[in-house]
Amino acid sequence: MIRRRDSLKKPTKAIICAAGLGTRFLPQTKAMPKEMLPIIDRPVIQLIVEEAVAAGVTEIIMVTGSTKRAIEDHFDRSDELEAELREKGKDDKADEIKAVAELANFVYVRQKGTPKGNARPVLNAQHLIDDDEPFFVFFADDFFRSEVPRAKQLLDAYEATGKSVISLIEVDKADADKYGMAAIKDEAAGGAYQVTELIEKPGADNTPSNLASVGGYLLTPDILPIIADEKPDKNGEITLADSINELAQQDAVYGRIIDGIWHDTGNQLKYIKAVVDLALERDDFGPELAEYLRERLK
Template identity: 40%
Template sequence: MTVKKAVIPAAGLGTRFLPVTKSMPKEMLPIIDKPVIHYVVEEAVDSGIDDILLITGRGKRAIEDYFDDAPELMMHLERHGKCQQLDALREISRFSGIHFVRQREPKGLGDAVLCAEKHCKDEPFAVLLGDDIMKDRTPCTKQLIDIFDKTGSSVLAIQEVPTEQLHRYGIVKGNESGENLLLLEDIIEKPSPAEAPSHFGSIGRYVFTPALFSCLKRTTKGAGGEIQLTDAIRLLMKQEDVYAYIYQGKRFDTGDKLGYIETIIDYAREDNAMKKDLNLFLRKVMRQ
């Protein structure tokens, strides 16, 4: 059975971006003219997934509104001949099959994923974190699905992490099991450099067998007093193989202020209408 369902946890409080996230979901922060969540959903759809569950929380209604139809606005644009803006709105309509469920209180990423149990039932599913944007010719999630189809096992994407950032990631230990593929032995949530088993950290893309849900139910509060997805993965490893794929594409962490700015600059430099003037501006800034 291949992967046709995706879970996108988007219930976090966004405290690193306060005060703007007091009234605006961090997932709706714009990358030029599209919000972060647009790129995440787009990756799932481009990976062949046609059933997407977004886990939201209190104050996240703007995410639902974004993916809803806007017939009055579209009629207005059509009447005034604003074809480019109209096409941009029509693009959102291809993201059909999106469902929403609310995490009642912020109890951690693991608890948010557990909210998807009834929706996913006994099917494998992808998890895409709403903070991370991946850029590659083949979507990161599609690459993980291809590995799942070959192995029948859960797999997560990893990349090398600088020493000073190890405490921000789930850090893995594993044995080589193919090109850019590790068979996991352990994963530790937010370790100190002395505790870290490697420099490879989980980067917010996963494909899981449904066995993860029973592991999440047995997971107790971990780092930060929350139900950690990493701890559930450790339990899953005890009953079945779990792999880690060393992702070679670009990853942008929009949940970090500097990462957010880097994302905007990268996408702006690929925009034909902006890149010339932006490059001139950046060169001017660098000379100051």
């Protein structure tokens, strides 16, 4: 039964999974976390924090690893740097770095335990989530370029349905061997579809739809005991997809087709595409970059 919209508890916490080693970007990521790779002048992880804050999140729970100190430093105040910038008359820059530290309350949790998998960070952070509290989960290397932040779109669907909501994108069925594909049925309010199952990389002939599941979830706490009891998959990992499938057997789960362009910065080519796409949208140097690319491609 769908709960009344006015009785829903607002999500104010987001778990960001940021413990990956980033081996595809070595040797760069030997000293710098992959989540800190810059998209022009902001690290990837800041883009994700900003979209969560835009949806009303006030507490960011970072689940990190032993090499991620730079993330903590980035979201911390730097009084010395701020003072130096102000002495040089760069008040705008000082205000900008101060604002980053004040985006939310940041909590850091070290990822630990086995089996591993993308559900492990949720287990590590579950003690920070109340029993009746919905929460966001994001991966630290993918984001959407959109007018309305992905997190806000998920929130709209959650408020319309009262249930867990996952992010979906439309893909060519020929690419169904690259994604977890969603089997859907009824359309609900808030632009959401009920998801009955996620099928991992089924291929074009076996996919139930052209809708792929990508990073970004607004989950109800009903999923926490499911994750805690999850059995490892064939790769020896516990995954959010498996837990979502089990939740879908017990209660409705919805998928929201996110209006925007999805960027995955998990490998070099996709990262470069994300940088170029966002750079081309900049008013200060986008047109000049576009002209340069046209000349270069001649």
